[in-house]
Structures are given as C-alpha cells and as structure tokens.
Amino acid sequence: ILDGVVPNSCLVECRGSTCALEALEIACEALVMFGRPQHTPLLIGTDNSANLAIVLGTTTPTCAKPDLIKWALLKDHVQCKVVTMTKIDTNMMPVDFMTKWLKSSKMEEQLAYLINARHAVWPA
Numbered sequence: 001i002l003d004g005v006v007p008n009s010c011l012v013e014c015r016g017s018t019c020a021l022e023a024l025e026i027a028c029e030a031l032v033m034f035g036r037p038q039h040t041p042l043l044i045g046t047d048n049s050a051n052l053a054i055v056l057g058t059t060t061p062t063c064a065k066p067d068l069i070k071w072a073l074l075k076d077h078v079q080c081k082v083v084t085m086t087k088i089d090t091n092m093m094p095v096d097f098m099t100k101w102l103k104s105s106k107m108e109e110q111l112a113y114l115i116n117a118r119h120a121v122w123p124a
Helices: 009-033 049-056 069-079 104-114
Strands: 042-046 083-087
Touching: 009 042, 009 049, 009 069, 009 083, 042 049, 049 069, 049 083, 069 083
Parallel strands: 042 083
Antiparallel strands: none
16 A cells, blocks of 8 residues: 555455554553453454455465565464454445445445444443
C-alpha cells in the first residue's frame, strides 16, 4: 500500500485485518494489566475469501505473492492461536463501508451499528 493506493480488495482486507490485530493486541495488554488475561483466541472477521485463505494458509496466491510479507504477522498469530479468523458474509459485515463504496442507506446502517446508536450492545 503506497500513498493510499491499493491494487486490489484482498490487500485492503489485509490492511484492515492487520489494523484489527494491532488493536486487539493493545486491548489484550490492557486486560492483562487489569488482571483479566486472554484465555481463548480472539476473533477477526473478514468478508474477503482470498484474505482468509492466505491467513489460514489454504491457498498459494499468484497475484498477491509479492505482498505475502504483509500477511506474515496475521498468519503467525493464527498459528500460535492468539487470534482466529473467520468469514463473515458481506451482508452481515458491520463495517463494510471501510473497504468499499456503499449506498448511503447501507452506510448509515453500518455507522449506526459501529457507534451503537441503537444501544444494541451494552457494557459488561
């Protein structure tokens, strides 16, 4: 990824998954400091099958081969069972607007989910 230009959607998903991993690592460190260590792998969702297949090592990519180093950290965390990754259907992806243009109604719906505008998720 150079100056905001991304050659394909798989690489966009890789970037999003890597950012999610970074945020999860920070959250895990904070929980450890509060005496609540992580006992199970954390979940990272993706709606991009190619991204998932590369992370899980179930494919040998051709077009993305020069960029495989970008997936190395994710693959390592999955192999060490720190995180797990799963496929989420595009229609169920709550933050799809971060990787593609959407109709305004879908964008507003996902943004409302993200900021918990309907109070669907309450603090523990």
